[in-house]
Amino acid sequence: MALFRDENTPMIDRYRWWEVAGIYAGIFAFLFFLLAPFLEGFLVSLRPLSQLFTSPYRFIPENGSFEAYSGVFERLPNFWRFVFNSFLISTAVTVAVLLLVVPAAYAFARFSFRGMAPVLGAFLAVSMFSGAVLLIPLFRLMRTLGLLNTYWAMIIPGVAFLIPSAIWLLRTYMMRIPVELNEAAYMDGASQFYTFRRVILPIASPGIVVVAIMTFIGAYSQQFVFALTFNSKTEYMPLPIGLFAFFGKQEVVWNQLMAAAFMGIAPAVIIIFFLQRYLVGGLTAGAVK
């Protein structure tokens, strides 16, 4: 879609000025709705705490500064430890999910076996429950297994709740890889596993990257509830729990809380931007007509 036309713009892509204006107004409205909380959060982090409760409220901070960002480390000396924990948990979850889901999605995409449809349906049903609903049974399970207050208590439920959607996502992607490639490899003497490793995996890699990103984001955002329930050791706490330190008995240190949140998210954002480079489409070009 080309909003600004030159003489080469095809007719189907040409818009009148008011259509262009309407499209941009729509984009702005949605993005504003989506991004306004982040914008305000950022502005809050720039303000001294005393200015936050002035009336009338003002969005643009006067004499704003990055003081709150350095203040985070005074109040929370092991801030980076929390960030590290968050990363460790999310990465472990992502790796575990990929290890389990890639072969599973391939099996669901390529083979048909008895009970396949009910299993897929069950996966879908499980992912309709949020982790919070199952906290009590999960707690008992973790206690029985002796996993409370370990990283495992946050990693294992994370993996379990992210597998269903990952399987569905990757299965759809893998179903689009032509079956002829499997047949050709079979004709060439390759075993099922060889074909999977040398033919299917490389072609599915953009799909796997998407699943990795989705899983990482999912693990990053859902660890709060598991960490809160299954872990009480400070050294294993992920960032969202660590941020509780800013909720004092009397007051909430909003500006430092926001600063910490932004600093904690930044590495994840950088990683996702990095992974995005691998999201190249059209990898199957030239495979079949």
Next chain:
Amino acid sequence: MGQLSLKNVIKTFGKFEVVKGVNLDVGEGEFVVFVGPSGCGKSTLLRMIAGLEHTTGGDIVIDGKRVNDLPPVRRGIAMVFQSYALYPHMTVFENIAFPLRVEGAPAQVISEKVEAAAKILHLESRLQQKPGMLSGGQRQRVAIGRAIVRAPEIFLFDEPLSNLDAALRADMRIELTKLHKQLGATMIYVTHDQIEAMTMADRIVVLNAGYIAQVGAPLELYHKPQNLFVAGFIGNPRMNFLPAICTGVSDAGVEVEVMGQRLSLPVAPRPGIGGASLTLGIRPEHIAPGTGEAVVRVIPSVVEHLGQQTIGYAAVPGREDSFCFVLPGTRAIEDDKPFDAGFAAADCHLFDADGQAFERRVDMTTLSVPVGG
């Protein structure tokens, strides 16, 4: 080596019978083409020979050994797919080398064999490119390269040219015939394109609804089709069929009445067919304007002027398919004007009510390609 026998081969999908008992012997080094309309079971038959489909009944025998339960590699077979099925993430070199890599061949051997295959297929300058950068014809050659690198005894081709445009198809046809001469391997080729079948085959197998309708050399199928199906399938435009009544049998052949005219056809007679209703077949290219032992007056509704030929289509009362005639050269024939289509009795085919042909008394030696000059 490379001798293949099919013994009463059957394939069913659920209750649906696709291949209903096929017997065929393919000799070493032969180029055999399976043709038939879509859904006739030709691709299924090929996939069973390849080992991609399980054989419901019967035996597939290669070089005297029953191979029903062997994987493709151990059958000594390679296959070229209609859709090429190239590995898109690998270079042309790696695509061709794939079967050798699977075998675990040493790098030295791989590069020698791949380069030899690339030379045969004129792909030397493309070895480092990915399939996505190649044209359709080049992709097809890579797919063939992957098949020949393992030097199998039998090659299977599943409609390999159907994705190419007409000009490229003609070129590839010639290249495949050359390749067959060069390698001397047995080739089995599936197509629905009868030009490919007629030009490349040593023998053609015509399949219809899961059965073999006829097996024979291309010109044999053209001149002596054994039944209505083969008569209608081989030849383009297809043979005209006219209702006929048998009026008598003599040593010279069968006398019939067709559209109010009497003709004596030189075909092998059978006893007890007097008065039976038969079908007379005449190919469009055997029709001449105005003259001949029989003349049928038709009104062509469409006339196609191709320069090289003039083709007319006319409705025949009482029949659904139209009557077609092909005249050589450019003729001044107009549509919706009556045209007298004449033909000779010697060019006619005759079929009984079951669609089985009366054998024509034609000398095949004069109609076949002379052998040995």
